[in-house]
Amino acid sequence: MPAKRTATKPKATPLPKPPDRRRFRTRLLTWYRRHGRDLPWRTTDDPYHILVSEIMLQQTTVKTVAPYYARFVARWPTVAALAAASLDDVLRAWAGLGYYARARNLHACARAVVERHGGIFPNNLEALRALPGIGDYTAAAVAAITFDAPAVPVDGNVERVVARLFAIEEKLPAAKATVKRLAASLLPARRAGDFAQALMDLGATICSPKRPACALCPWNESCVALALGLQETFPRKPRKREGKLRRGAAYVALRTDGRVLLRTRPSSGLLGAMTEVPGSAWAHDFNIAHALGSAPRLRTNIAWRRLPGLVRHVFTHFPLELAVFVAGVPRATPAPKGARWVKVLDLPGEALPTVMRKVLAHAFETK
Numbered sequence: 547m548p549a550k551r552t553a554t555k556p557k558a559t560p561l562p563k564p565p566d567r568r569r570f571r572t573r574l575l576t577w578y579r580r581h582g583r584d585l586p587w588r589t590t591d592d593p594y595h596i597l598v599s600e601i602m603l604q605q606t607t608v609k610t611v612a613p614y615y616a617r618f619v620a621r622w623p624t625v626a627a628l629a630a631a632s633l634d635d636v637l638r639a640w641a642g643l644g645y646y647a648r649a650r651n652l653h654a655c656a657r658a659v660v661e662r663h664g665g666i667f668p669n670n671l672e673a674l675r676a677l678p679g680i681g682d683y684t685a686a687a688v689a690a691i692t693f694d695a696p697a698v699p700v701d702g703n704v705e706r707v708v709a710r711l712f713a714i715e716e717k718l719p720a721a722k723a724t725v726k727r728l729a730a731s732l733l734p735a736r737r738a739g740d741f742a743q744a745l746m747d748l749g750a751t752i753c754s755p756k757r758p759a760c761a762l763c764p765w766n767e768s769c770v771a772l773a774l775g776l777q778e779t780f781p782r783k784p785r786k787r788e789g790k791l792r793r794g795a796a797y798v799a800l801r802t803d804g805r806v807l808l809r810t811r812p813s814s815g816l817l818g819a820m821t822e823v824p825g826s827a828w829a830h831d832f833n834i835a836h837a838l839g840s841a842p843r844l845r846t847n848i849a850w851r852r853l854p855g856l857v858r859h860v861f862t863h864f865p866l867e868l869a870v871f872v873a874g875v876p877r878a879t880p881a882p883k884g885a886r887w888v889k890v891l892d893l894p895g896e897a898l899p900t901v902m903r904k905v906l907a908h909a910f911e912t913k
């Protein structure tokens with residue numbers, strides 16, 4: 547009779563020991579000293595400059611932000627200068643960066659710092675958080691970087707690092723509180739600003755969403771996700787639901803004297819106070835057959851012509867497709883109420899969001 551075979555359980559991968567917090571901090575700070583990114587806003591500890599960089603960096607890459615940041619702080623070098631600027635000018639300087647509510651909030655914040663604090667940034671989290679447009683993340687970033695306050699700004703990059711380091715099984719966004727608590731548990735008693743920036747850099751350059759460079763990571767000896775071989779599966783997230791497609795029409799009227807018809811969007815809501823060409827509402831059930839019903843009323847009979855193709859743009863919560871109509875009109879045509887004629891040569895100075903720049907590019911390239 548053959549001998550009975552006993553089933554042996556596969557040996558589980560031993561998990562790293564709970565992190566030795568002090569060693570962790572030292573390793574990260576040493577790595578940061580050697581490999582931290584050389585960024586334009588790292589040469590200052592002026593809270594206003596740090597705030598501008600942090601607000602610009604929300605949902606935008608460092609590469610895109612760098613030239614905008616340099617122009618912005620050269621034009622408005624102090625919080626008082628920004629407070630004295632017109633919102634229109636600020637929106638123009640922001641055009642192309644997207645998420646324009648950030649520019650409006652930054653401007654409102656500058657005014658609040660001047661009005662409530664005499665132009666001096668408060669140096670504690672509570673007072674920073676009470677300023678317009680400053681949430682937990684931005685308050686923690688400004689407080690840690692400029693005042694060395696004991697705070698860890700937790701953005702998507704930091705969330706990813708911490709979720710992997712501790713292999714947090716809870717799904718985002720519910721896991722945010724756990725991530726914040728564990729991130730705070732790593733904070734050193736001093737050099738909170740360096741620690742925050744080191745963590746940001748680790749997330750941005752090493753612990754990337756896909757194929758993290760774990761071999762180069764200063765925390766690879768203690769990372770639980772790495773030990774499990776499951777780095778890319780953290781942070782755990784619920785399945786993504788894409789926004790429903792919206793459609794609409796945009797109307798590019800060009801006068802024979804080289805001016806294009808523009809208007810300003812309502813001050814609140816999506817792309818609030820930004821400039822646009824007249825257009826229809828953006829709706830799931832937009833019917834192209836009725837598109838000309840929402841074309842601007844011009845005091846002349848003009849023939850709108852639909853251009854081939856569509857302009858596509860993806861907002862954070864929905865994708866958009868716009869049909870573009872063009873028309874040439876005589877130079878004496880007045881602008882309808884709420885609209886204005888703007889020289890084509892002056893378009894770069896207008897606060898046109900990216901979607902409208904795409905519409906105009908499509909019109910000028912295809913007409």
Ligand code: SF4
Pocket residue numbers: 707710711752753754758759760763764765766769770771772777
């Ligand atoms: S070891 Fe890898 S997964 Fe873990 S924190 Fe470092 S880069 Fe991220």
